[in-house]
Amino acid sequence: MHTSAFQALEKAAVYVPLLVQEQDLAKAIQGAQALGFTGLNVTVPFKEKVIPLLTGLTSDAQVVGSVNTILFKDNKIIGHTTDGAGFQQAMEMELGISPEHKNFLVLGAGGAARAIVHQLAKQDCQVFITNRTLQRATTLATGIAPTAVRKPIVVEQEFSRLAEVTKKSHVIINTTSLGMEATKDQSPLPIELLNKEHQVIDIIYNPAETLLLRSARELGCPVQNGVGMLVWQAVKAWEFWWGVTPPVQAMYEALNNSLATR
Ligand code: ATR
Numbered sequence: 409m410h411t412s413a414f415q416a417l418e419k420a421a422v423y424v425p426l427l428v429q430e431q432d433l434a435k436a437i438q439g440a441q442a443l444g445f446t447g448l449n450v451t452v453p454f455k456e457k458v459i460p461l462l463t464g465l466t467s468d469a470q471v472v473g474s475v476n477t478i479l480f481k482d483n484k485i486i487g488h489t490t491d492g493a494g495f496q497q498a499m500e501m502e503l504g505i506s507p508e509h510k511n512f513l514v515l516g517a518g519g520a521a522r523a524i525v526h527q528l529a530k531q532d533c534q535v536f537i538t539n540r541t542l543q544r545a546t547t548l549a550t551g552i553a554p555t556a557v558r559k560p561i562v563v564e565q566e567f568s569r570l571a572e573v574t575k576k577s578h579v580i581i582n583t584t585s586l587g588m589e590a591t592k593d594q595s596p597l598p599i600e601l602l603n604k605e606h607q608v609i610d611i612i613y614n615p616a617e618t619l620l621l622r623s624a625r626e627l628g629c630p631v632q633n634g635v636g637m638l639v640w641q642a643v644k645a646w647e648f649w650w651g652v653t654p655p656v657q658a659m660y661e662a663l664n665n666s667l668a669t670r
Contacts, residue, residue, distance in 0.1 A: 524583060587610060
């Protein structure tokens with residue numbers, strides 16, 4: 409994505425994947441700083457582990473407790489997360505959804521859910537969270553509560569309770585890994601709870617259409633997969649490094665081409 413955007417702008421920059429062992433994480437970050445890198449992206453499994461190695465965090469990174477973007481500036485190493493803002497921008501661009509006065513049902517309570525719930529709950533909307541491990545959902549809701557306009561509500565995975573909350577929800581968001589290749593015949597929500605009034609987002613992008621998304625699309629629901637979030641978190645990272653917006657279309661095309669050849 410970034411390479412395509414550099415090419416589209418004829419920008420003299422490179423973006424490369426760098427594999428780092430955990431015991432070398434501090435050296436890797438200091439090395440990148442010493443070498444004059446503009447910044448880094450950080451992915452699984454280091455989004456939390458890098459935090460003690462940075463000199464500062466944006467408020468989003470602080471609340472979410474996760475960093476996917478680092479900026480080297482004026483001898484400082486600043487950590488930021490663009491996952492939540494990227495999610496929201498993709499949702500607005502692809503489905504035309506803005507969060508105000510909406511009810512969201514978020515399936516899952518892992519790292520991705522934390523970024524998404526924090527982002528949504530900064531606005532005047534109601535977020536419901538359900539997760540296989542209820543305690544993780546409770547911890548997420550409690551952690552987000554201080555910055556939330558309305559405190560997220562935790563929902564037990566008992567059928568009648570899920571049915572009641574699903575019915576009240578305008579937008580359903582899957583952040584769990586259920587529906588990826590190994591579990592592609594499974595849905596994170598009983599399919600019979602969907603109705604055509606729902607808008608359904610799955611942050612999985614491979615496969616492009618999970619069982620949840622296919623079922624929703626067949627019912628007539630507007631649906632969105634994880635490609636948009638992946639593109640827009642990269643767009644927001646670029647904006648954090650350089651303060652300008654990259655050619656988004658070139659980034660979408662690069663990602664879609666790459667996914668199509670897998
Ligand atoms: P990520 O950073 O991508 O969000 P994660 O932090 O490992 O990844 O979170 C994975 C999410 O998928 C969790 O909500 C997890 O549920 P648990 O908290 O109960 O582990 C959920 N998940 C993974 N496999 C699942 C499964 N087989 N059934 C239901 N939920 C599952």
